[in-house]
């Protein structure tokens with residue numbers, strides 16, 4: 001039954017663009033009429049012309065919606081901006097798919113070209129403020145074309161690596177690809193059984209009580225609210241950012257980076273990476289890396305696969321391109337540290353259920369010897385309200401309290417090494433001659449394939465499959481994202 005609901009939802013989201021546009025025009029209207037503050041510059045009126053993001057623009061001034069299908073000439077906007085409401089949040093029972101939207105805030109500080117973060121030495125200065133030009137970027141929220149000169153150039157980064165010849169999965173779930181599912185452990189397929197390799201980051205090793213805090217899919221309309229709350233509490237996190245969002249809200253990303261949050265790659269269009277060809281994976285990672293570089297002047301050395309969907313082929317491509325995969329914690333019994341906050345906007349999980357899941361994570365975490373990594377999101381208002389109103393305060397008031405910090409930090413990776421330009425560790429992220437097992441075949445790259453093998457690296461041997469409901473539920477994320485993109 002759940003499958004049917006999701007399928008219908010997905011179908012509605014992806015096919016009935018007219019309805020979506022109407023629905024979201026309504027939402028936009030409601031939002032702007034409820035605003036007493038001045039509205040932001042139109043998110044939809046400029047499709048081809050560039051959106052300047054200098055000191056005068058707001059963080060919420062999005063570039064045109066997906067694939068340029070914007071209602072140009074209309075004066076509808078995204079949620080209106082206001083600097084007044086700070087970090088308030090509604091009662092838990094009111095956090096739902098139907099909750100009225102609050103106003104959004106722009107980034108509070110815009111940083112000039114040449115400013116440098118003060119928290120790590122050798123930081124690159126910020127480049128000139130990012131100027132979006134549709135001609136320079138692939139369509140948002142679609143797997144980018146692989147014939148572009150950029151992608152062809154990035155493909156050369158795979159030279160010298162033994163990228164395993166593993167067939168693509170149908171939709172990233174076990175159920176749709178039974179042959180692949182049977183071979184999930186040999187493929188190191190995380191989404192189908194939680195299989196990992198030694199090169200994956202999934203915990204805060206040896207640091208019981210450490211909480212690797214992460215927010216995926218931004219920068220979004222409500223990321224600034226989360227940012228403000230984290231700033232008040234002096235807590236830093238890792239943001240796994242989507243390229244299609246980065247080009248919309250570069251000021252929000254700059255503010256996160258300048259404050260010391262870690263910035264990592266989370267693909268261009270949020271697909272299940274095991275479903276894509278090698279070249280498509282390169283395109284997803286390459287365009288996001290380029291967007292972050294143009295906005296921040298740095299290139300992340302880490303990435304997170306959407307939905308955790310990674311296998312040895314995807315992993316080898318990520319590592320060959322200089323990005324270490326970071327997933328989230330899964331206990332040996334198969335309990336995934338996913339708060340399911342992302343299912344609240346679609347109405348498939350209630351805020352109470354998500355909070356209960358969160359409390360189960362807290363309980364399960366206390367029995368681990370390592371610190372752990374939890375999956376949360378900053379794309380939606382509901383997920384931000386859950387974090388700042390409920391889950392993070394619960395983590396801080398737990399007895400003993402958890403130590404919330406970015407994932408690189410809880411893995412002992414200094415800021416310098418989170419970015420290519422300042423990385424000083426020659427074996428991170430695993431160049432081809434490092435002797436590290438990049439392709440998951442059990443022996444180090446560019447070394448004798450004989451000799452002592454480090455084993456399969458399947459540290460989760462014996463773990464069970466993730467329940468199929470959660471895999472199916474993942475579809476709704478794409479649907480929700482599609483709705484949002486269509487809206488703004």
Ligand SMILES: *[C@@H]1O[C@H](CO)[C@@H](O)[C@H](O)[C@H]1NC(C)=O
Pocket residue numbers: 164166179183186187312
């Ligand atoms: C299982 O996966 C391994 C590693 O990718 C591969 O060598 C092997 O051919 C696969 N077997 C089947 C039956 O697909």
Ligand SMILES: *[C@@H]1O[C@H](CO)[C@@H](O)[C@H](O)[C@H]1NC(C)=O
Pocket residue numbers: 092093350352
């Ligand atoms: C959610 O939990 C709160 C507090 O425990 C409770 O008052 C409320 O009735 C619950 N709502 C639903 C829909 O279960």
Ligand SMILES: *[C@@H]1O[C@H](CO)[C@@H](O)[C@H](O)[C@H]1NC(C)=O
Pocket residue numbers: 335359360361362363364
């Ligand atoms: C661990 O998580 C499970 C849900 O999978 C939950 O039933 C259980 O209560 C949790 N354990 C603790 C100690 O909280």
Ligand SMILES: *[C@@H]1O[C@H](CO)[C@@H](O)[C@H](O)[C@H]1NC(C)=O
Pocket residue numbers: 425426427428
């Ligand atoms: C460099 O990176 C490798 C791979 O992550 C790690 O094992 C090693 O400890 C790092 N070295 C330093 C000095 O940080």
